[in-house]
C-alpha cells in the first residue's frame with residue numbers, strides 16, 4: 689500500500705446554540721451546559737510527513753509564538769503519548785477569526801490530532817484522542833468526536849444530538865474576546881440551576897455569558913441589535929461572534945448582503961457531522977478513528 693505523505697483537512701468552526709454556567713470546579717474552571725453544532729466555515733490544515741522527528745509550523749499566526757500554537761502543541765502531545773519518531777510540517781490556512789467564540793484554535797488542534805494519528809499510523813482511538821485534546825482546551829474533545837452534541841462538565845461530557853441544520857448568518861464584531869476575561873468577571877452568575885436536554889429541545893437558548901460580554905464589549909451588543917432586524921441573535925461561546933438561524937438559504941444570504949455594507953459577516957450551514965469526519969470518510973455510527 690502506498691504511504692500517504694500529505695493530508696489537507698478542514699478544521700470547522702462551532703456555534704454554541706446554548707451556553708449555561710451551572711457551577712465552578714475547585715481549579716476555577718466553570719461547569720457548563722452547552723450545545724455544540726459545527727458549521728461549514730473552516731480553517732484548513734496541511735500535514736506533511738517528516739522522517740527526522742521535527743515538528744515544524746510553516747505558517748506562524750500573527751501574535752502566536754509557534755511553540756504556543758495549538759497545532760504544534762497537539763502534535764507534540766500526540767508524539768509524547770505514542771513515542772513515535774515521525775515528524776510533521778504543519779500549514780494553517782486561517783479563515784476563522786481568533787477570539788471569536790468559533791473555537792478555531794481548538795478545532796485546528798483537533799484536526800492535527802485526528803489527521804496526524806492517521807498520517808503517523810499511531811492508532812489511538814477516539815476516546816484517547818479526546819482525552820489528549822482536553823488537556824489543550826475545553827473545546828477540543830467535541831471537534832475530535834465530530835458530532836453535534838449536548839455537553840456538560842467543562843464541555844467534555846458529550847451526548848450526540850441530531851439537530852436541525854439551518855443556515856446561519858454570523859457577524860464578526862470588530863473586537864477580540866479573551867475567554868479568561870469573561871470567566872473571571874465578578875459579575876458572571878455562576879450558580880444557575882441545571883436544565884435537561886428536553887428543555888433545550890423545547891426552545892431554551894440562553895447564553896449566561898451575554899450580560900458580562902455586553903458590559904465589557906459594547907460593540908457586541910451593537911452587532912446583536914443589527915442582526916435582530918432579521919432573526920433572533922445569539923452569542924457563540926464567550927463571543928465575539930453573534931449569529932442567527934434561517935430556515936432558508938436565500939433569506940440568510942439576503943440578510944448577509946444587507947448587513948455586509950457595514951459589518952464583517954458570513955453565511956454558513958449548520959452540520960451535525962463535522963466536515964473533518966466527512967473529509968476522512970468516517971461512518972456516522974462508527975467509533976473508529
Ligand SMILES: C[C@](O)(CO)[C@H](O)COP(=O)(O)OP(=O)(O)OC[C@H]1O[C@@H](n2ccc(N)nc2=O)[C@H](O)[C@@H]1O
Pocket residue numbers: 704707716717718719720722789794824825826827828842843867868871925926
Ligand atoms: C466558552 C467555550 O467556548 C464554550 O464552548 C469554551 O468552554 C471555552 O473553551 P476554550 O476556549 O477551549 O477555553 P480554554 O482555553 O480551555 O480556557 C481559557 C480560560 O477560560 C476559563 N474557562 C474556560 C472554560 C471553562 N469551562 N471555564 C473557565 O473558567 C479558564 O480561566 C481558562 O484558563
Ligand SMILES: Nc1ncnc2c1ncn2[C@@H]1O[C@H](COP(=O)(O)OP(=O)(O)OP(=O)(O)O)[C@@H](O)[C@H]1O
Pocket residue numbers: 749751752756757758759780785786787788789790791792793794796797827865867925926927928
Ligand atoms: N492555531 C491557532 N488558531 C487560533 N488561535 C490560536 C491557535 N493557537 C493558539 N491560539 C491562541 O488561542 C487564542 C484563542 O483562539 P480561538 O480562535 O480558538 O478563540 P475562540 O474562537 O474564542 O475560542 P473558544 O470559542 O474556544 O473560546 C488565540 O487568541 C491565540 O492566542
